[in-house]
Amino acid sequence: MLGRLNHVAIAVPDLGAASAVYRTTLGAKVTDPQALPEHGVTVVFIDVGNTKIELLEPLGENSSIAGFLQKNPAGGMHHVCYEVADIIAARDQLKASGMRILGEGEPKTGAHGKPVLFLHPKDFQGTLVELEQI
Ligand SMILES: CC[C@H](C(=O)O)C(=O)SCCNC(=O)CCNC(=O)[C@H](O)C(C)(C)COP(=O)(O)OP(=O)(O)OC[C@H]1O[C@@H](n2cnc3c(N)ncnc32)[C@H](O)[C@@H]1OP(=O)(O)O
Numbered sequence: 001m002l003g004r005l006n007h008v009a010i011a012v013p014d015l016g017a018a019s020a021v022y023r024t025t026l027g028a029k030v031t032d033p034q035a036l037p038e039h040g041v042t043v044v045f046i047d048v049g050n051t052k053i054e055l056l057e058p059l060g061e062n063s064s065i066a067g068f069l070q071k072n073p074a075g076g077m078h079h080v081c082y083e084v085a086d087i088i089a090a091r092d093q094l095k096a097s098g099m100r101i102l103g104e105g106e107p108k109t110g111a112h113g114k115p116v117l118f119l120h121p122k123d124f125q126g127t128l129v130e131l132e133q134i
């Protein structure tokens, strides 16, 4: 089921400040901010060759990452995203093995314009897992 590691996501309280740290101290090329209101976040990506770093900050009132940032006010590792060839087949296989699919269980369109799903962190060793269909 698993393909490449598409990205590692870091939730931050201030996307501009976090982007500046990556740009000035690590020489990173940071994409322009991309507002994703349907996901309640604004994101940027940093391509590191073999994968990407996604920096994300809350957007709007009930952002799905607000709770995480309350617990981690300075920010922190938020999720990993794995690529899958067939997200519906992956979803159905995971559901059959008792894993919890977050949201209504139907893929939404992610930052890369591809279908994505999220798996409950409690089912994956305390790590929020995103699947993105390539
Ligand atoms: C798709 C666009 C973009 C892309 O890459 O294309 C993105 O990645 S957008 C990313 C933002 N969207 C999401 O994260 C959607 C999925 N997330 C959720 O539905 C929620 O964040 C959820 C349900 C994982 C947690 O929501 P919340 O924190 O409000 O709920 P709880 O406090 O009840 O949390 C339950 C339990 O899980 C622990 N938790 C929460 N977030 C994480 C996390 N990122 N990693 C690990 N664990 C997490 C939380 O601490 C609670 O644990 P407990 O021991 O019960 O306190």
Ligand SMILES: [Co+2]
Pocket (backbone or CB within 6 Å): 007, 009, 054, 079, 081, 130
């Ligand atoms: Co992501």
